[in-house]
Structures are given as C-alpha cells and as structure tokens.
Amino acid sequence: MERFFHPEIECASREEMTAIQNEKLLSQVKHVWENVPYYRKKMEEKGVTPDDIKSIDDMYKLPFLSKADLREAYPYGLLGAPLKDCVRIHSTSGTTGKRVVAFYTQDDIDLWEDCCARALTAAGATEEDVCQVSYGFGLFTGGAGLNGGSHKVGCLTIPMSSGNTERQIMFLRDLSATIICCTPSYAAYLGESMKEMGLTPDQIPLKAGIFGAEAWSEEMRHSIEETLGIKAYDIYGLTELSGPGVSFECSEQTGMHINEDHFLAEIIDPDTGEVLPEGTEGELVFTSLDKKAFPLLRYRTKDICVLSRKKCSCGRTLIKMAKPRGRSDDMLIIRGVNVFPSQIETVLLNNGYQANYQIIIDRINNTDTLDVQVEMTPEMFTDDIGEITARQKALVDGLKSMLGLKAKVTLVAPKSITRSEGKAVRVIDRRKI
Amino acid sequence: MSVKQISIFVENKPGKMFEMTEILAASKINLRGLSLAETEGFGIVRILVDDVYKATTLLKDSGYVNKISKVVLVPLPEDKPGALSEVLGILNEEKININYMYAVNGDDNMTYMVLKVNDSNAAELALEARGIHPGDQEVLTQV
Ligand SMILES: [Zn+2]
Secondary structure, eight states, X not given: OOOOSSHHHHTOOHHHHHHHHHHHHHHHHHHHHHHOHHHHHXXXXXXXXXXXXXXXXXXXXXXXXXXXXXXXXXXXXXXXXXXXXXXXXXXXXXXXXXXXXXXXXXXXHHHHHHHHHHHHHHTTOOTTOEEEEOSOOSSSHXXXXXXXXXXXXXXXXXXXXXXXXXXXXXXXXXTTXXXXXXOHHHHHHHXXXXXXXXXXXXGSOOOEEEEOSSOOOHHHHHHXXXXXXXXXXXXXXXXXXXXXXXXXXXXXXXSEEEOTTTEEEEEEOTTTOOBOOTTOOEEEEEEESSOSSSOOSSEEEEEEEOEEOOOOTTSOOSOEEOOOSOBTTTOEEETTEEEOHHHHHHXXXXXXXXXXXXEXXXXXXXXXXXXXXXXXXXXXXXXXXXXXXXXXXXXXXXXXXXXXXXXXXXXXXXXXXXXXXXXXXOEEEOOOO | OOEEEEEEEEESSTTHHXXXXXXXXXXXXXXXXXXXXEOSSXXXXXXXXXXXXXXHHHHHHTTOOEEEEEEXXXXXXXXXXXXXXXXXXXXXXXXXXXXXXXXXXXXXXXXXXXXXXXXXXXXXXXXXXXXXXXXXXXXXXXX
C-alpha cells in the first residue's frame, strides 16, 4: 500500500493546491519586496509591485533570477531574513566562478527536511527502516537534507557521509541498512566494490536507494538496481532552493513529483523567457513559496525538461517533472552539436560496458575532437583482439547514431579513471576558446 | 593436456608493460613465455608462467584485467628440419584454425611452439595420433 508523509498535501485536489499556492505566493512576494532590495530593484525596473500579483496566473509579470544574479549578490544580496534568524548555510560546489551561498532559518530547514521525508516515504521508508546516508556532509546539501528527512520519517539513521567504501559496505551488512542515499555514481561504485569483495545482493538487506545530485540515465538505474538488488529512486534539488527534495520519484518512476506547495514550477522558453504550456519542453524555473532566508522568485535552473499533470498511479496529485535532459551547464557543444554526457553513458551501458568513462574534448587544427575513454572490465575482456576491436567499433557506431558525431573510443585500464566519491568528473575540455 | 595461458589487458602507453612484468618479477613468478598483440590504443599480453593461480591472483589484485585460455604446446626438435610445417600440415588436414602462435623454451631444453587454436582437444588428439606429444603444464613448472 502506498504511504505518504503529508497525504493532505501530496494528494490534494488541484483547487486545494492552487489555493495554497496563491496564498503563499502573495505573502512571499510581499516578503521579498520588503526584505530583498536586490529583487525589489529588479521588480521596480520592470514596473511591477506586489499589488500586480494577485494569483499564480500573474507569475509571468515577475522578473527572473539567474545564477549570474546569485554570484553578483554574493554573499548577502539575496538574504531575506536578519542574520540572527538564520541558523545555517550551504554552498554549491562552485566549479565556475564564485560559490553560491544559501541561507536557512530553522523553518526553512524544517520544510526542506519535510520534502526529503516525503521522498523517503515514497521510496518505501518507514520507522522500521535503517537508512544509510552516504552523501557528503558539510557545505554540500546531500548529506544534511536526507539525514534530516530520515529523522523525520523515524528511520534509524546512519550519517555515514561519503568515502571509505569498505566501511560503507560493512555498515550496510552489519547494521542491516534497508535504504541508502548517495550519488548514482557512488552507488555504482559501491556495487562494483561489493562484487569485488565477493558479496552478492542477497547478502545485504538493502531494498531501496535514493540517488541524486548528478545526471544519470535509465540504463544506469537498471545497472544499479541489479548490482545492489534494490529499487533505485531519483531525487532532484538545487542548493539555491534548499537541496535535494525539490522533487522526488514515486513507485511509478515516470518522473518526479514536485513539492509544489513549497516550490512553484514553470517551464519557459530559454531564449525568450516566455512561459510555455504544460507538456512542452523548456527551461525549468522555480519560485520558492515559503523559504524566508533565501526566498528566490522565478529562479532559472538551466535544466531542460517537461512538466506533466497526468494522473499518477501512486495517488499523488503533485505535478511531475521529467528527468532533466541535462543541465544546460552540463551540455557540451562539440562541432556545433549539443552533447549531454548522459547520452554517452547510455551508449556505454547499452553496449555492456559500465558507466566508468571520461570524455576528453580538444581542438586540433580548428576541429573539435571527442575522445571517450572507457574502462575495460573483466566481463568485456577476451583473448581475442578482433572481438575487442569489434566491440570498440560498436561503441563508435553507437555514439555516432546517438550524437550524430564521430568519436574516438579509447579503452583504458580498470580503475584508471579517477572516481570522486561525491560527484563524478566526466568531462575534460582542453579546448582553448 | 593443454596449457593455461594468461592474457592481460594493457594500455598502449610507455612503461605499462614494464610495470606489469615488474609486479610478476617482484613475486618471483617465472615468465616462461610472452607475446604481445597490440593495436593503436591497447595491447593484449599473453604469458605462460610456472604458477598460474599465483600470477592471476596477483594481477587481479594489482588491477589488471586478465583471462585464462587454453593453448597447445608443440615440441619442435632442433635436429628435425620442417618440424613446424609438419605440425601445421596435420592441423590443416583436420581443419583446425590457428588464431596465433609464438615460441617458448621449455625446461627440458626443448623449443615449443605455443598454438592458440579453435579446438585445443581436437588439435592435441590429431598430433598424438601422428606421434607428436604436446607439452603439459609440467614443462613450465619444473625448475
Ligand atoms: Zn506518483
């Protein structure tokens, strides 16, 4: 039987949900107008005041916020509550430019942990479960979010953090963890390591996993489910909005339910900013309806996806978002073609390889080159050099048909590609532009 | 009767072969025969050793993907010109395909041809029937 953490919200009728959203939006716009001069200025420039916003139908009148705004406003420019009311910060990994620092009041933390508790419950967690949180703890939101959610559900929580793989596996086995939360690449790595230690999935009681914080494909899901003997659930979130739990997967696994009582979603045309109708692919934009310390309105995520209100078999009425096709940040442009690393991953898994790869892009004689380095595995190795080169050629062909690009495939030694225990480093771009 | 050969995946980069042979040498594994097949990006090193179990365990622990396969060890008496072509003739008559071959020295001071064929059992039976006795693992393990 399907369980819900907040049934009255998760299964609310459309009218009920709209009423909640309208009420919260009006007070949030007022809060931002009064407390966040940076955004107020943007509204004034657009000639909008809180009086112009009467319901969620007026969303389109509000200005957007982008990652560039967050960097410009660093560190306090978007703060919406006095620092004395703030109890914590989290920060993005900051691969480019300045880090983004997000602030939380105790209420903000509470609602975030509620969102994670809804996700865990959807994955089958109850107070009978033992939940191992193997996301990193610290500035990264993964560990703290799921840890808090797990407490709210009442699971026995193991705040494991990432790293020390053998100890991870020892705890999974000795403390009979039934649920694990970590990045998908780390889940895959744990599965590999378990196999090397001679453990089979039926020797650990794990039944479900919640994996997020990086893009992963359907094929990777199947491979994780098989090696760990679990059902693998996706979770989505952004530090800017709170962290994991903005949306989460249910048993149907056909998209992620957005916690839309807290985070109002829109899809826009990334070029014009125009709001697109439901079912159209575009850039995902979120408005935080409750958060007081870091109240972002119309934040552009750069994630490309589709929203759907189709009835879900789990009983939740929360709107669903498809797995983002890739963050426009992750998107590579190679010889003028858009390439998402997740597409390359799909081809590898379809051809029997594991998702241990690195993409090296370079520019030689003014032409972009794409080299996909793939680790050899015991399963794919044979004494027959012809067969190995034939499989290599099949990969090249698979990439060609998936991407429309000619790529080089280099087979490398096992474990020679650096594995980070948090986010995987998949792309090395050596082009000097 | 046939002999176990270990095939190892190595990247085609400077020093990679040396690294691998160093690991075996450090554990006193006696390399009785070696051949390398390479492509642009990678190679397959095929070795015959005195202790197959020890060598494969060591290679696996050191992160080398490897696989064991059967090869036929055919003695080539020095004082008998045309010995190799006689062997190849026999196999040809029996329609046995040879994938590759290389030479090693056995402990009995004999030169052996290592043959990778599509059907080791058939090859050995055919050779035995003509009075040629393929070598076994003993040839590689006597010290
Ligand atoms: Zn559902």
